[in-house]
Amino acid sequence: MHIRGVNRRAGVAMAATLPLLAAVVAAGSPAVAASAPQGHVVAGGKPAWTASAADRGQTAAHDTVNARVYLTADQAGLQQLVAQVSDPASADYGHYLSAAQVKQRFGATKAQIAKVVAWLHAAGLRTSVDPAGDYVAVTGDVAAAQRAFGVQLHDFAVSGHVYRAPLASPVVPAAVADTVLTVTGLSNKPSMMTHDDTLPGPGAAFVNAGPFSSYYGSNPAKSLPKAYGRTVPYAIKGYNGHQLRSAYGATATGRTGKGVTVAIVDAYDSPTINADIRTYAQRNGDAAYKNGQFKQTDAAAWTQTADNQCGASGWYGEQTLDIEAVHAVAPAADIRYVGAASCQDADLIDALNTIVTHRLATIVSDSWGEPENGSDPASDAVYDDIFLRGAAEGIGFYFSSGDNGDEVANTGTRQSDMPASLPYVTAVGGTSLAIGKRGNYEFETGWGTGKSSLSADGKSWTGFPGAFHGGAGGGTSARVAQPWFQKGIVPSALSHANGNKSAMRVVPDVAAVADPTTGFLVGQTQTWPNGTVKYGEYRIGGTSLASPVFAALQALAQQEQGFPLGFADPAIYARHGLFHDVTDHPFGPNVGLADARVDFVNSVDASQGVAVSLRTLGQDSSLNATKGYDDVTGVGSPNARYIESYNWRDRH
Numbered sequence: 326m327h328i329r330g331v332n333r334r335a336g337v338a339m340a341a342t343l344p345l346l347a348a349v350v351a352a353g354s355p356a357v358a359a360s361a362p363q364g365h366v367v368a369g370g371k372p373a374w375t376a377s378a379a380d381r382g383q384t385a386a387h388d389t390v391n392a393r394v395y396l397t398a399d400q401a402g403l404q405q406l407v408a409q410v411s412d413p414a415s416a417d418y419g420h421y422l423s424a425a426q427v428k429q430r431f432g433a434t435k436a437q438i439a440k441v442v443a444w445l446h447a448a449g450l451r452t453s454v455d456p457a458g459d460y461v462a463v464t465g466d467v468a469a470a471q472r473a474f475g476v477q478l479h480d481f482a483v484s485g486h487v488y489r490a491p492l493a494s495p496v497v498p499a500a501v502a503d504t505v506l507t508v509t510g511l512s513n514k515p516s517m518m519t520h521d522d523t524l525p526g527p528g529a530a531f532v533n534a535g536p537f538s539s540y541y542g543s544n545p546a547k548s549l550p551k552a553y554g555r556t557v558p559y560a561i562k563g564y565n566g567h568q569l570r571s572a573y574g575a576t577a578t579g580r581t582g583k584g585v586t587v588a589i590v591d592a593y594d595s596p597t598i599n600a601d602i603r604t605y606a607q608r609n610g611d612a613a614y615k616n617g618q619f620k621q622t623d624a625a626a627w628t629q630t631a632d633n634q635c636g637a638s639g640w641y642g643e644q645t646l647d648i649e650a651v652h653a654v655a656p657a658a659d660i661r662y663v664g665a666a667s668c669q670d671a672d673l674i675d676a677l678n679t680i681v682t683h684r685l686a687t688i689v690s691d692s693w694g695e696p697e698n699g700s701d702p703a704s705d706a707v708y709d710d711i712f713l714r715g716a717a718e719g720i721g722f723y724f725s726s727g728d729n730g731d732e733v734a735n736t737g738t739r740q741s742d743m744p745a746s747l748p749y750v751t752a753v754g755g756t757s758l759a760i761g762k763r764g765n766y767e768f769e770t771g772w773g774t775g776k777s778s779l780s781a782d783g784k785s786w787t788g789f790p791g792a793f794h795g796g797a798g799g800g801t802s803a804r805v806a807q808p809w810f811q812k813g814i815v816p817s818a819l820s821h822a823n824g825n826k827s828a829m830r831v832v833p834d835v836a837a838v839a840d841p842t843t844g845f846l847v848g849q850t851q852t853w854p855n856g857t858v859k860y861g862e863y864r865i866g867g868t869s870l871a872s873p874v875f876a877a878l879q880a881l882a883q884q885e886q887g888f889p890l891g892f893a894d895p896a897i898y899a900r901h902g903l904f905h906d907v908t909d910h911p912f913g914p915n916v917g918l919a920d921a922r923v924d925f926v927n928s929v930d931a932s933q934g935v936a937v938s939l940r941t942l943g944q945d946s947s948l949n950a951t952k953g954y955d956d957v958t959g960v961g962s963p964n965a966r967y968i969e970s971y972n973w974r975d976r977h
Contacts, residue, residue: 369703392510448473563846566653571764574965582655588686624666654877719889725868727798730946755797755839771957773945796945841866904961909943
């Protein structure tokens with residue numbers, strides 16, 4: 326998985342599994358035939374990345390496969406329940422189950438698990454059952470895996486590496502078909518995994534250079550060339566929580582998130598996080614943290630921490646941003662941080678599962694993802710199952726939509742991101758936000774940046790309006806069908822984009838501030854050029870910011886409603902007329918907008934000079950923020966009317 330957020334740090338995801346912690350199921354379980362299964366296809370299949378790879382043929386039969394067989398009992402029943410409890414028009418809206426009730430009604434029984442284990446043993450695979458009963462971990466050679474799952478495994482050469490992948494979806498015997506949800510790990514792209522219990526130190530320091538604007542347009546760049554025929558303002562120093570709360574209507578509602586718990590999932594856990602978030606709150610006028618308001622739940626051990634793997638210290642900045650943004654916008658909400666063992670799918674899945682199993686929170690913000698074609702389709706069903714079980718408990722999951730627009734500049738292919746494109750999450754897109762002197766909302770555009778540099782003579786902008794330099798992710802999924810709540814609201818041209826004959830899922834659903842030019846001030850401990858390690862602050866953006874900001878605003882809406890929002894998309898789309906309808910050209914189609922930005926060349930001071938650039942607004946790859954629903958901002962950004970619309974007591 327990749328960390329969201331425009332920063333100088335990045336995290337790269339690998340595919341791997343957690344250490345196997347569960348006891349092996351006892352021998353003597355009911356037997357299931359080990360012959361190649363026929364006809365019962367489970368989720369997964371040949372990954373999209375193989376299309377651009379060279380097929381090297383059959384994987385060696387003696388190679389080792391480490392996989393997970395994920396379990397279910399009644400997916401159709403679970404989906405039906407979630408539709409009922411999530412729909413504001415349903416009499417069952419908000420009638421959630423406890424975690425134990427969800428497990429009892431929709432989890433695999435001991436007898437079902439025993440059948441799965443017996444089948445896998447008969448195929449020649451070794452097994453270990455997850456303590457919660459969510460999956461069976463299997464280990465064996467390629468021959469046994471092919472025998473068990475009815476697939477051929479081939480090697481594919483891509484980007485200088487050779488990875489294994491299945492040629493089709495797994496199929497399983499009839500005796501376990503109603504229990505097996507999917508199989509992950511048949512693809513091993515990439516295969517690298519290490520174990521390291523010690524996290525690296527804080528990342529290299531970063532400082533924003535001035536001049537700045539304290540609110541939008543407060544400091545015009547009069548000495549710099551004009552753009553679009555007008556003097557442009559300097560970039561914001563970094564909005565604070567008071568400005569964001571005011572602009573999005575939180576201040577007007579009087580809501581603070583009291584009584585609501587927001588969880589944040591990222592990889593790893595910064596060793597300085599407790600000191601950093603408290604220092605930041607004190608320096609920037611946020612409420613002091615009360616005893617027990619912030620708690621952490623971490624994996625037993627960290628893996629893949631090196632910079633050429635997950636880059637653990639890069640995730641520290643992501644974690645810090647997420648926590649500080651939530652607390653700034655919902656200062657009375659409790660925050661639970663859950664740190665995954667690494668940036669890999671399996672570990673992040675386990676972190677999400679921890680929240681659902683123990684119902685640690687009712688709102689979960691996630692600022693990570695990857696392009697759809699690069700993700701393993703077998704993982705879709707696993708994520709879906711987590712989000713469905715969470716929705717049944719009244720838990721809503723929010724995912725940033727991505728920072729590379731339509732992904733063409735990043736991957737060469739127009740596509741949306743995962744897990745944001747899955748049907749049971751709320752995908753949060755991004756905007757460029759202008760806040761006025763009194764904290765008033767002035768305007769927003771879709772976040773899409775064109776960057777051009779100041780010419781050598783200082784009289785013009787080279788290449789104006791500039792090449793695409795980052796923007797909110799969005800677009801149409803190639804493999805997720807359109808969910809019912811998008812029908813009639815998402816334009817047909819978007820739901821059928823990219824040659825899709827059937828209507829497909831389009832993201833995002835909503836949006837909030839993301840443009841780093843109009844971004845948020847964050848504070849964390851960093852390593853400085855002289856070797857000292859100390860706290861510092863800088864401006865940051867990306868949909869990594871948008872997701873926790875919107876999740877925090879949802880905490881206010883939940884406080885207003887008086888009970889959990891759960892899976893929020895049906896309620897959001899039912900309120901689509903209550904959002905700011907964000908467009909790329911709020912002042913007319915011929916009125917362009919841009920800001921001037923000054924950066925230190927060495928990232929920390931002016932000793933090696935500064936670089937001056939122009940950053941345009943509303944220029945997001947091939948995506949466009951338009952009137953009504955669009956694939957940059959969804960139904961728009963929230964305001965006081967939206968939050969107050971959840972006053973359930975006044976309406977019932």
